[in-house]
Amino acid sequence: MTETAWQRRTAPASTTELEHVDAWWRAANYLSIGQIYLQQNPLLREPLEAEHIKRRLLGHWGTTPGLNFVYGHLNRAIRDRAQRTLFVMGPGHGGPSGVACAWLEGTYTERFPDIGQDEQGMQRLFRQFSFPGGIPSHAAPETPGSINEGGELGYSLAHAYGAALDDPELLVACVIGDGEAETGPLAGSWHANKLLNPAADGVVLPILHLNGWKIANPTLLARIPEAELVALVRGYGHEPIVVSVGADDEDPMVSHARFAEALDDALDRIAQIKSDAAAGALEQRPAWPMIVLRSPKGWTCPDEVDGKAIEGTWRAHQVPLAEVRENDEHRRLLEEWLRSYRPEELFDERGAPRPNVLGAAPAGELRMSAAPVANGGELRRALALADFRADAQQVDPSERGAHSTGSTAVLGEWLASVLRDNPDTFRIFGPDETASNRLAPAVYEATDKQWNAETLPVDEHLAPTGRVIEVLSEHLCQGLLEGYLLTGRHGLFNTYEAFVHIVDSMFNQHAKWLESARKIEWRAPVASLNYLLSSHVWRQDHNGFSHQDPGFIDVALNKSADVVRVYLPFDANTLLSTADHCLRSTGYVNVIVAGKQPQPQWLTMEEAIEHCTRGLGILPWAGTETEDRPADAVLAAAGDVPTLEMLAAASLLREAIPELSLRVVNVVDLARLQQEHQHPHGLPDAEYDRIFTLDKPVIFAYHGYPWLIHRLTYKRAGHEQLHVHGFLERGTTTTPFDMVMLNELDRYTLAIDVIDRAGLAESHGAARRSFIDARDRAKAYTREHGADIPEVADWVWPGAASGS
């Protein structure tokens, strides 16, 4: 720890300091309202007229004064303690607050030089807000200092904890909306305080923004007795500091003094815990402080409009005065409201903030809007990645598939080296599935699971610090990883394929963040978010239908092609090569789907690298085409199980119909199937046509829902000849081969389809019938023995040596 971090300050804030905070607060409130309403006359130098008002009034006032209040107070404390701090704004709809504060701090002008700290800049700032061609209404990537857009509520606390990991001197102040607190993801995030380590990680200070209301309803937490709320917070493992401000007749300076004291109290307690932790003197998990801030929603806006209470009610949520262009009385109220902040005391002649406004604000990188961690791409350093070739599976080209290995276990070996070589910038997250997905035991030779709750002698691989974090909340895993990435680090989320749907919406939001961030010059790219989806649809034999769902790929590919990549490596070497590629990349979401069960290994490492580099390609050893005998049919596959079945189908056909010329293709990078203009990875039409032919039947065995392949290829010339087999939403607890049979993805069905599409049904009826019989036999065997028939279970590729 540096000398300065985590200082205690026992002297209470001075009146001057509090006056500065109040000036900040009034200025930020003024600027927030300006953004919502004004397109001209930003400093109210003239009486307010209808034409000064925007034509569409968009934005959310209700949460904003509370956010500005907290921000102003944090500023004082940061300056006082020189405490590096990140601000996470849960109610991201309070976007005007983030913009206002960044402008006051000068960061806005640094990031967007055309928005100066003067009258013209202020007018532009106001005008651009929620305006076509301008900036969004939320705490989006455009907002300096933000890592949490907060449009979809519920992720602030998880983001905050993710940001705090491995940054022991960072304070993350996280404002949580009391409505936001009702969401499942937020409710589940509180327990993250048992995962972080007091010495090795930063500190999250949750501030529950109890303004009492959501959009149109009170919040649950505002409507339970305080004793219950306090018990809840204690139950979460926090020491609550409850503070109420803004009662109707209270002098704001009294509110300020009360909150400043609460905040100092919280920070002093944190300082104490931190120094105990550094000294190794913590006896047990500390009860970190948190603040419950009760304040009126819409605080400082008009009490009443048209006879209805506004301040302190849900009616303040969005735009408290809706008809200011048309309704003179509303406009008068707005003007009064704006002038109540005494703008002339806050902004100088030119329109710049006066010194009193900034009197308590920190400078440089201590400004929360300029916090380097909020632009993590700038801090990110590339991972040190050991050569994955060292973990290669030995594959003898003359005996491909002869040996079975679990691919994720092999990946685990390499990930262990990544963990070792990057001891504070790479983490693995999982919902209690890292062992189930077979990355363990390998990874636990390199690291432990980080756990700061109680431990028992029977525990294995749990430790106060460790590079794997497991908690049975997919939301929390995802949120922690997002927070970790957005502040400049790297990571991997491993989870069951079916249940990654739990975070569909978080993925959507993150992908949108990445997409927006690409267009913002000052945002440097952050490391990609890497998913390893294992325990996939085809091998959930023991868990059944609820665990069988490959649809996340479809969700992922609906997002912008600029930011999404989907990989289906089909053995350990292709998985290693893919993972290495993904861990080097920035700005993407990489979805890797790979099975954990023992499976045949197909490609040598050299072949795997070449294949993955191309993203898709012909497996020459599997087909029978020659220069003189071009392929009669293309057998394509994407995914480990489909490729296995397709290769088995190829071997059946090679034996049964030697004169049939076959081409076998494997696709690792799904986006290659799209056209160049659809996706940066899209294969040029000419190349696609060369591989898939223009007129030969293509039988495609795909890991997921078959229609996805159609939607990726519908503009390709040969699309009419493309016949896709995939998951047909049929499943249960059964054997692996029964699963593929249920979904018509089994080797026999594939081989029959090739026969039919190649027009050989008549001429090769006997072979066709023998496949039907074999399939019936296989099915009957499962019903009798509860296991797969040996001719399937023990099947191995006949060996390229004896083949083409």
Place this chain on the structure above:
Amino acid sequence: MTETAWQRRTAPASTTELEHVDAWWRAANYLSIGQIYLQQNPLLREPLEAEHIKRRLLGHWGTTPGLNFVYGHLNRAIRDRAQRTLFVMGPGHGGPSGVACAWLEGTYTERFPDIGQDEQGMQRLFRQFSFPGGIPSHAAPETPGSINEGGELGYSLAHAYGAALDDPELLVACVIGDGEAETGPLAGSWHANKLLNPAADGVVLPILHLNGWKIANPTLLARIPEAELVALVRGYGHEPIVVSVGADDEDPMVSHARFAEALDDALDRIAQIKSDAAAGALEQRPAWPMIVLRSPKGWTCPDEVDGKAIEGTWRAHQVPLAEVRENDEHRRLLEEWLRSYRPEELFDERGAPRPNVLGAAPAGELRMSAAPVANGGELRRALALADFRADAQQVDPSERGAHSTGSTAVLGEWLASVLRDNPDTFRIFGPDETASNRLAPAVYEATDKQWNAETLPVDEHLAPTGRVIEVLSEHLCQGLLEGYLLTGRHGLFNTYEAFVHIVDSMFNQHAKWLESARKIEWRAPVASLNYLLSSHVWRQDHNGFSHQDPGFIDVALNKSADVVRVYLPFDANTLLSTADHCLRSTGYVNVIVAGKQPQPQWLTMEEAIEHCTRGLGILPWAGTETEDRPADAVLAAAGDVPTLEMLAAASLLREAIPELSLRVVNVVDLARLQQEHQHPHGLPDAEYDRIFTLDKPVIFAYHGYPWLIHRLTYKRAGHEQLHVHGFLERGTTTTPFDMVMLNELDRYTLAIDVIDRAGLAESHGAARRSFIDARDRAKAYTREHGADIPEVADWVWPGAASGS
């Protein structure tokens, strides 16, 4: 209330009763292990041999003894009090428990007559479990008494509360895994106790199954001090009853006595609260009891195997002894384990449960596995639905689109009547968006929002009972509705289109449940789950990119065509007709997407009904084709905004190129686009071809991601001529028309595309250029005024009277 409900019983359980419970417990444990391991020799009449063991050992033991324990104890209490009870098993992977208990109660044999209560039946019961052609390993629809499959963890408590709504005499005993409790959805569900009403609704008794472990990790709640756990539970608003059982040297009878007392205590407290509530004597929201049950994971299984601790550790999670076929020592341990339950005391000569096993169990419908509410379809009565024609929007065919109305507001009027006419079988759920989505104010004229937390004078429409439930957790809304439907009632979930992705995975699980349930004869169909997705992608002007996502339709259509329906009504009358249809249906998930903003109204009620009945059709008044002049191009649309833009494009074209013969088609029911064999709603090819033509260009304006339309139609003859415009994942805070322009779905782009595809680019270059100019003008206007250009914003359909 009936005389018998909610009785207090102060006499403690007798030793005989507890012996019966113990016998039940041993029997259920025995039967659970039998399911996991045995395919022969079910009663251990012979020494255990390798061939008696299944070849693949699948299933989860760890949670099972705890579930059986709770079930046995509940039985005693139910019998004692004649208390109608539903059992919700959070850790649904403890499926063997549900099956074992149902078999003991005789329900299994009633439901599946070939599984008798005798040795042969037991053998079949064992064999079928997790066996090909048999039953799933989880508490799936196949399990009598289950409404919660619990494969994807986190929804038990929400399901329990949903089941309890409007059933004031029902007790719902909900076992929550301590791992499950870490999930966001579960963590957010606790506060549902503030939504239910003590007098009008049933009671949920949460039982936290604190067995200490998940798959491979301890649980957080097991590793915090008890004081913290108790505070947490109090913070949730419950009175905790903590009970620990199963310590190493404890006589099971002591464990039984302790838990029986805890359960009686809980039920007596509930009885007291219930009678206070009935007497109107409740002073405030009651602190409902809940039970924390500490027990060893895998309780009663071998302590140690191969030198590793099993009982009471994570290693007991699945199959504690993995090699019983091959390893003699393991097999010996298994036999010892099975015999430790003394099967000969539990099953008679024939193999039926002996009287002592059933001595404390209830009969008839009090058996939890036979609870009628667990087969809600049998209880369901059709809704009383007022004629929606009464709420029709008046549309004058000579002035279509002349008046704008918000369609959801009109739906709200009709829903108000549904609420009135079905005062205890229909509910609306929403995450604080029912007003935002404009169903209110209308619905609040018929009902209130149910709220049993504190209230204030300023509150509006909050009341102790009411038919709308709002809580800012999409998970809780969905879970409550699922629980409500699965127990025989009806409902609607209204939510923002983008954020319905939050429950993608819950939707998946529910759709899978419905799909599986269809094949189970004794499961009567439940009411459909109806989504109203409003505040949709095109009209999130004030919220921006994070709120713009139409992808839920894609997720929905990946599930089985047997259970999913998607509707895109394009005005109020089509919305009314669609909603009426959905509320009458059973066994589906109906997704209705409809905007809330004022929009032109197009069809008369009669036309709307006819159109919705067909699901798609030509709008003759909008096109220009005649018998002699067949259409040169088809202008198709699905969704309200796309239809508006397409109609505007048609009007532009009609004016600019009168000689162009146009057909305008609207699609309300998306599945109509699929083929007959793909979806029950699929349009026969001949009809499709008649509407979309075989060779004319079809310009299709679609609400969501354009590729969905391709994937639905890729097998249609005219597919090559189909050109779809939709959401291209481009968005921000901007004007409505700027949004459609950003995504190339605007009238000008559509009109230009028609010109190009119809080969008129050369001949009608001037018209084409005028559209480009108009588009540029519109764009520039938004940048200047922050609003849409009047020629767009004020555009109205020129009037069918003057048209074709």
